[in-house]
Amino acid sequence: EAAVTQSPRNKVTVTGGNVTLSCRQTNSHNYMYWYRQDTGHGLRLIHYSYGAGNLQIGDVPDGYKATRTTQEDFFLLLELASPSQTSLYFCASSDQGAEVFFGKGTRLTVV
Amino acid sequence: QQQVRQSPQSLTVWEGETAILNCSYEDxxxxxxxxxxLFPGESPALLIAIRPVSNKKEDGRFTIFFNKREKKLSLHITDSQPGDSATYFCAASAGTGYQNFYFGKGTSLTVIP
Known part of the structure; x- marks a missing residue:
C-alpha cells in the first residue's frame, strides 16, 4: 500500500506567523502535490512537483511557497499566514497516468 | 474556469436506494x-475510474456511466448503505506531460438508515 505521511496533523498559528507543512512519500513516485480542501470549493491544487528540485505552480498558489528537497519530501511554506489560509491541506503523490495517493491531511487554523 | 463540475452539492438517499452523482468537464x-x-478524518481514496475507451465501468455497487460526446459522467451507487455516507470527488486529467488532476467541488452523500 502506497504511503504518504503528513506532519503535523493539526496546527494552530497566529496571523503573520510562519508555518511549514511536511510531507513524505515512500512510493518512489515522481509527482507530489499540495491541495487544500474547503467546503464549497473541493480540492484545489496549490503547488506540485515532478521531481527533486522541481516546482510547478498550481491553481491557488498565492501566499504559499513549496520546496521538493528529495524525491520523498515535499514541503509547503506559509511565511505570513492569514486567516484565509485556514483549511485542510492534503499532500499526495503519484506516477504519471496513475492513481493519486493522499495523506491524511493537516488541519491548519490561523487565528 | 471550473474544469470539472459536480452536482448536486449534497444528496440524501434512503438505505437501499440508488444514489446518482453527476460530473461534467470542459477539456x-x-x-x-x-x-x-473522502470520509471525515481520512484520506481521499480512489474508488473507481474510467478512461474514454469505455462508456461504462462497474465495480460492485459502483458504476460509472460516461458520455464522451456530452462530456458528462455519473457515478451510480446501488443499494446505498449508511457506510457510503462521505464526500465524493470527480476528477479529470490528461495523461500526457505533467499530471495535473482537476477535481470537482465534491458531492456530500448522506444515506439514511
Missing part, C-alpha cells in the same frame, strides 16, 4: 476520470 483532451471518496 476534451481529458482521458482519465477517477472518483475519489
Amino acid at each position: 476534451s483532451t481529458f482521458d482519465y476520470f477517477p472518483w475519489y471518496r
Whole structure:
C-alpha cells in the first residue's frame, strides 16, 4: 500500500506567523502535490512537483511557497499566514497516468 | 474556469436506494476520470475510474456511466448503505506531460438508515 505521511496533523498559528507543512512519500513516485480542501470549493491544487528540485505552480498558489528537497519530501511554506489560509491541506503523490495517493491531511487554523 | 463540475452539492438517499452523482468537464483532451471518496478524518481514496475507451465501468455497487460526446459522467451507487455516507470527488486529467488532476467541488452523500 502506497504511503504518504503528513506532519503535523493539526496546527494552530497566529496571523503573520510562519508555518511549514511536511510531507513524505515512500512510493518512489515522481509527482507530489499540495491541495487544500474547503467546503464549497473541493480540492484545489496549490503547488506540485515532478521531481527533486522541481516546482510547478498550481491553481491557488498565492501566499504559499513549496520546496521538493528529495524525491520523498515535499514541503509547503506559509511565511505570513492569514486567516484565509485556514483549511485542510492534503499532500499526495503519484506516477504519471496513475492513481493519486493522499495523506491524511493537516488541519491548519490561523487565528 | 471550473474544469470539472459536480452536482448536486449534497444528496440524501434512503438505505437501499440508488444514489446518482453527476460530473461534467470542459477539456476534451481529458482521458482519465477517477472518483475519489473522502470520509471525515481520512484520506481521499480512489474508488473507481474510467478512461474514454469505455462508456461504462462497474465495480460492485459502483458504476460509472460516461458520455464522451456530452462530456458528462455519473457515478451510480446501488443499494446505498449508511457506510457510503462521505464526500465524493470527480476528477479529470490528461495523461500526457505533467499530471495535473482537476477535481470537482465534491458531492456530500448522506444515506439514511
